[in-house]
Amino acid sequence: MNAITITELHKYYAKLHVLRGLNLSVNQGECVILLGANGCGKSTLMRCLNGLAPHDQGSIQILGEPLTRLSPAQLRRLRQKIGVVFQQFNLVQNVSVFQNVLYGALGQQRLGLLTSLSCFATAELRERAMAALERVGLAHKAQAECRALSGGQQQRVAIARTLMQDAEIIIADEPVASLDPKAGREIMDLLLDVVTERGMTVLCTLHQLELAQQYGDRIVGMKAGKIVLDAPRQQVALDDMQQLYQGETRVDQPLLSATSRLTPVTH
């Protein structure tokens, strides 16, 4: 079974046609790296995948369940299966690192926030949060406020939050874009280690071509709202990836795939 199946996906922001009939499938346990220039629609695609930005046409299936016409409760249940790692970490700055990790369990708790607050959480939940922090190497920072951490450390906390979530799929939207090359590599190592341990599926957007070649099982390229490259990493040359960043790349520019060596891929 595919972890993610996207068929003929369209997304508009007002008159801007951002995703233009996009097709993509990701197998369970696979790590797919999504490449593409700024403005090509990568982040919109990532936001569509957990319903943060509802799509307009086409279909998305997550672990066999359609992400269309869901009630708020159904959408929340589906979101629990998808952990998201953001470029800007998106941690709550005024609370402790430990509390931020506990927030990962918010969707699983019947009483929501009440049972996810550090002071009211069950011993089991608190132990799981500490185990997640130990896994990302930040147990010693549990009591610290997030604002006191470096970018790399904050991203580790965000990964611990997704571990707490017990997600089956990780969507990582440029997780290393705000980090220096060393910290970026450490985060990618950590991310890939934890997803391999748990047999999770990863869809990760990157701009660093060498990281894509190192970490991806498959490399997918986007240009102006469409998939124009989809191949196992062994078959993708650096030159192919560089093509993704040349010519008209943004969705607010006309699609000029004819001038590219890359061809649209359909599933």
Place this chain on the structure above:
Amino acid sequence: MSTNRPLATALPPRFRRPSLFTCAIVLTFLVLFVQGAMATNVTFERLLRGIVNLGHFLGRAFPPDLSNLDVLAWSMFETLNIAIVGVTIGIILSLPFALLSARNTAPAPWVRTLTRFIVSTMRTIPDLIWALIFVVAVGLGPMAGVLAIIMDTIGFAARFFSERIEEVHPGPSEALSATGAGKLSVIGGAILPETLASMTATSLYSVEKALRSAVTLGLVGAGGIGVELAAAMRLFNFDRALTIILLILVVVIGFEQLSSQIRKRVI
């Protein structure tokens, strides 16, 4: 630094010529000011006479009458009670009003519009008018004062709270939504921690404001030290009035100092 080379372009003027609109606004304001000064009979002669009368007042007010200090202290304590109870209930009620009127937390646009209208009405009506209304509704005494301060606090605090809520960075809220958390959990887990410092500062300012209001509300029969002050002024007991004014001054300045110390620690 000067240059010997002649300039090819003319220097920009030091002052820009005001637009016709600016001239019209300034002229309208000047006309209103002069007309207002004439209508309110503000004259230098009356001002001089006022200073002489003030001298008479101070002459009769000194030394302040300290004979019934225990009664006055009790009235001042009642004023404090009115302010603290009114502002506490007002602040607690301000939070749901703020959440319903902020763009990012309101459940629907019509709810936001309706709540903003209600809050705006509460703010537009001065506390003294609220006190008069509640004196009619619940009779003379501190309860009318408490109710007036509740309305005034909601009008003021709910607006500031909602503006702060709208300024919150959406990232942490999105991250919590992405875990499958419900709306209330997102508000409690991400939005409130981010706004807490600002809300505390606003709440402290509300207490200062309520304390000043509680003094004046007594003038229309809503209990507290204001009742004593009104009686003293009406009976020309200026020495007693001066004691009351000094008492108010000590309590208000004391509380402002305390509030500023708390604010420094919180922000």
